[in-house]
Amino acid sequence: FGNNDHGIAGRARKYRVTLDPRMDSTSPTGEASVHDDAMKESALNATVYPPASFVNNAHVSSLKQYNDMYRESVDRPAKFWGKIADELYWHTPYDKSKPVHSFNFDVRKGPISISWFPGGKTNLCYNAVDRHAASDPKGTALLWEGNETNQDEVVTWAQLKERVCQLANYLRSVGVGKGDNVTIYLPMVPHLVISMLACARIGAVHSVVFAGFSADALASRLVDSKPKVVLTSTGTMRGAKPIPIKKVVDAGIKLSKDKGVHVERVVVYDHPALPLAQCNWDESIDANWSDVVDTQPKDSPVEWMDSEDPLFRLYTSGSTGTPKGVLHTTGGYMVGTYATFKYVFDHKPDDVFWCTADAGWITGHSYLAYGPLIAKAKCVVFEGVPTYPDAGRCWDIVDKYGVTVFYTAPTLIRSLIRFGDDVVNSRDLSTLRLLGSVGEPINPEAWKWYHEVVGKRKCPIVDTWWQTETGAHMITPLPGAFAQKPGSASRPFFGVVPTLVDSQTGKELPPGPGEGVLCIKGAWPSMMRTVAGNHQRFEETYFSTYPGFYFTGDGARRDEDGYFWITGRVDDVINVSGHRIGTAEVESALVEHDKCAEAAVVGYEHDIKGQAIYAFVVMKEGVEFTAEMKKELVMTVRSIVGAFAAPDTIHWCPTGLPKTRSGKIMRRILRKIAAHEEDGIGDTSTLADPAVVNTILEWRGN
Numbered sequence: 001f002g003n004n005d006h007g008i009a010g011r012a013r014k015y016r017v018t019l020d021p022r023m024d025s026t027s028p029t030g031e032a033s034v035h036d037d038a039m040k041e042s043a044l045n046a047t048v049y050p051p052a053s054f055v056n057n058a059h060v061s062s063l064k065q066y067n068d069m070y071r072e073s074v075d076r077p078a079k080f081w082g083k084i085a086d087e088l089y090w091h092t093p094y095d096k097s098k099p100v101h102s103f104n105f106d107v108r109k110g111p112i113s114i115s116w117f118p119g120g121k122t123n124l125c126y127n128a129v130d131r132h133a134a135s136d137p138k139g140t141a142l143l144w145e146g147n148e149t150n151q152d153e154v155v156t157w158a159q160l161k162e163r164v165c166q167l168a169n170y171l172r173s174v175g176v177g178k179g180d181n182v183t184i185y186l187p188m189v190p191h192l193v194i195s196m197l198a199c200a201r202i203g204a205v206h207s208v209v210f211a212g213f214s215a216d217a218l219a220s221r222l223v224d225s226k227p228k229v230v231l232t233s234t235g236t237m238r239g240a241k242p243i244p245i246k247k248v249v250d251a252g253i254k255l256s257k258d259k260g261v262h263v264e265r266v267v268v269y270d271h272p273a274l275p276l277a278q279c280n281w282d283e284s285i286d287a288n289w290s291d292v293v294d295t296q297p298k299d300s301p302v303e304w305m306d307s308e309d310p311l312f313r314l315y316t317s318g319s320t321g322t323p324k325g326v327l328h329t330t331g332g333y334m335v336g337t338y339a340t341f342k343y344v345f346d347h348k349p350d351d352v353f354w355c356t357a358d359a360g361w362i363t364g365h366s367y368l369a370y371g372p373l374i375a376k377a378k379c380v381v382f383e384g385v386p387t388y389p390d391a392g393r394c395w396d397i398v399d400k401y402g403v404t405v406f407y408t409a410p411t412l413i414r415s416l417i418r419f420g421d422d423v424v425n426s427r428d429l430s431t432l433r434l435l436g437s438v439g440e441p442i443n444p445e446a447w448k449w450y451h452e453v454v455g456k457r458k459c460p461i462v463d464t465w466w467q468t469e470t471g472a473h474m475i476t477p478l479p480g481a482f483a484q485k486p487g488s489a490s491r492p493f494f495g496v497v498p499t500l501v502d503s504q505t506g507k508e509l510p511p512g513p514g515e516g517v518l519c520i521k522g523a524w525p526s527m528m529r530t531v532a533g534n535h536q537r538f539e540e541t542y543f544s545t546y547p548g549f550y551f552t553g554d555g556a557r558r559d560e561d562g563y564f565w566i567t568g569r570v571d572d573v574i575n576v577s578g579h580r581i582g583t584a585e586v587e588s589a590l591v592e593h594d595k596c597a598e599a600a601v602v603g604y605e606h607d608i609k610g611q612a613i614y615a616f617v618v619m620k621e622g623v624e625f626t627a628e629m630k631k632e633l634v635m636t637v638r639s640i641v642g643a644f645a646a647p648d649t650i651h652w653c654p655t656g657l658p659k660t661r662s663g664k665i666m667r668r669i670l671r672k673i674a675a676h677e678e679d680g681i682g683d684t685s686t687l688a689d690p691a692v693v694n695t696i697l698e699w700r701g702n
């Protein structure tokens with residue numbers, strides 16, 4: 001089973017980071033005894049219960065209540081989801097005389113299909129903005145915090161609606177309407193959320209591309225989705241570093257033009273980090289946001305969308321090929337993000353919610369934008385970086401805005417632990433009542449630190465497992481109902497039926513403790529409906545490996561209490577700082593370098609990032625492998641994929657990669673070498689040339 005082969009089984013249990021001395025059981029001599037280790041281990045694994053003060057006010061406040069609701073969600077989905085859907089506005093109510101959903105998950109029985117809330121018509125933007133602008137126009141919607149500590153802006157519900165309507169009017173004026181694609185390449189300014197909402201308002205399908213992707217990566221997404229309009233900014237600041245955003249867009253558009261894709265308009269927000277006058281400007285395509293958008297009328301009609309009309313596509317990496325456009329639709333995504341936001345973050349009207357994820361990723365889509373806005377939460381949107389101007393920035397923001405619910409990635413927590421507890425303790429975090437984690441397994445040590453130092457032992461932690469494809473949380477604690485086991489995402493959310501499958505036989509494991517490949521039985525409202533423009537790829541990627549199930553790509557263990565422990569990806573996807581990177585993408589970028597003949601990329605454990613990228617390269621005949629060459633290769637990946645995908649280690653393989661006689665690269669061996677586990681390399685006799693392994697090992701550290 002692929003998990004062990006990937007060397008990441010139990011990764012969450014293996015981490016060691018330097019911790020607060022109170023939690024460190026090392027003896028004064030510096031040597032930990034076996035006894036101390038055992039104590040430490042059991043302290044780390046101890047179950048943590050939510051405080052009574054939290055439980056008493058929670059939406060779901062006991063395991064029994066969860067069990068009853070869960071049962072209903074699975075046995076009587078129409079009743080369960082009907083109640084939640086009724087909390088939202090439907091222009092045309094969906095047809096309650098029909099089943100609430102229909103789906104086929106079995107490729108042997110015909111095409112994969114999923115639909116929810118038949119016949120309903122609604123609009124995400126109306127639910128996320130108009131309702132609240134009507135009931136509480138002066139109330140706070142967005143709390144924007146810029147890169148510098150003196151840059152901020154409060155956007156009220158009425159203002160949010162006006163700004164969304166202005167952009168909606170502009171988009172319509174240039175011929176963008178229902179079903180048209182719009183690409184958004186913006187830093188974390190209010191314009192980003194406004195852009196998504198304006199598209200949703202008029203029924204255009206947005207494709208947000210994280211503004212850290214390179215021009216090449218942007219171009220391939222433009223070529224795939226062929227938008228009429230791109231929404232962007234002149235630049236942004238990330239800490240002390242200016243980033244020229246429009247320059248990337250210009251280059252991306254040029255590249256896509258070479259491939260026959262014609263973007264008609266680029267609307268540019270003049271960001272103070274880089275004056276518009278300093279950007280290249282082409283009157284025939286570029287338009288200044290303040291000229292063309294801010295001058296539009298402040299109201300704009302809503303396009304009523306069918307439940308299954310597309311809402312957005314978001315590109316994500318898989319084990320093979322180019323990134324795929326994960327397509328989400330209207331009704332199910334709306335109900336799914338709303339329900340999870342309400343129950344998992346136990347939403348209360350006075351909450352100030354801060355999700356640190358960029359809206360360029362699914363976490364930002366579902367829990368920076370749609371989920372919280374539909375639920376009328378006040379949301380912090382932060383443009384800067386957590387360590388600028390110093391490592392206390394996150395806690396300053398919590399203090400400044402009185403953040404009550406904080407949602408971030410383990411990698412951020414691990415990177416902040418290093419700066420010590422004083423950085424946290426010197427800020428007032430008394431408003432926090434709930435903490436969240438997403439993107440990768442959280443190791444128990446980071447969990448403990450988050451719980452004790454940030455949450456002062458009074459905030460439950462929701463460790464939320466989900467994916468771009470699932471649209472919303474899938475396995476997660478409900479904070480008032482569950483005992484928490486550090487490192488476990490715990491149990492399924494309502495309506496989600498996870499199961500473990502034996503990778504050898506393809507059969508489901510019997511209930512009870514076990515470890516296998518994580519699959520999902522049956523459809524949930526917010527799941528992706530297809531890969532945009534390639535339904536066959538959708539079926540092959542998610543439904544062909546284990547017919548009848550949705551295959552997640554993750555491995556998991558289920559313990560005696562039915563808690564799930566995610567062990568990591570079982571496919572060729574690496575999770576670096578919570579960002580999904582396909583090994584194939586990095587490999588094809590490396591071989592774009594004209595001196596690189598072949599490349600194989602694997603992940604290895606990294607204290608802060610979770611996983612890091614290890615690239616094995618074979619150079620062309622006669623090419624010398626120098627420090628300079630190494631730099632060039634890293635630069636190639638940065639420019640083709642993006643800085644976040646740059647390999648951490650490049651390892652030269654002078655006589656080639658380890659391959660079987662049929663020419664298949666044996667990644668198992670490469671993973672062992674990357675993990676410095678040479679002893680575990682095992683049998684190499686099936687290799688075409690077993691000697692290559694020795695040459696590779698000899699060149700370690702070159």
Ligand code: WTA
Nearest residue numbers: 438439440441463464465466467468566580
């Ligand atoms: C991983 C991010 C363990 C997992 C929302 C999944 C996690 C991939 C967790 C999806 C978690 C996400 N515990 N692993 N709480 N959350 N993952 O599409 O491997 O960017 O398949 O969605 O991240 O990454 P994606």
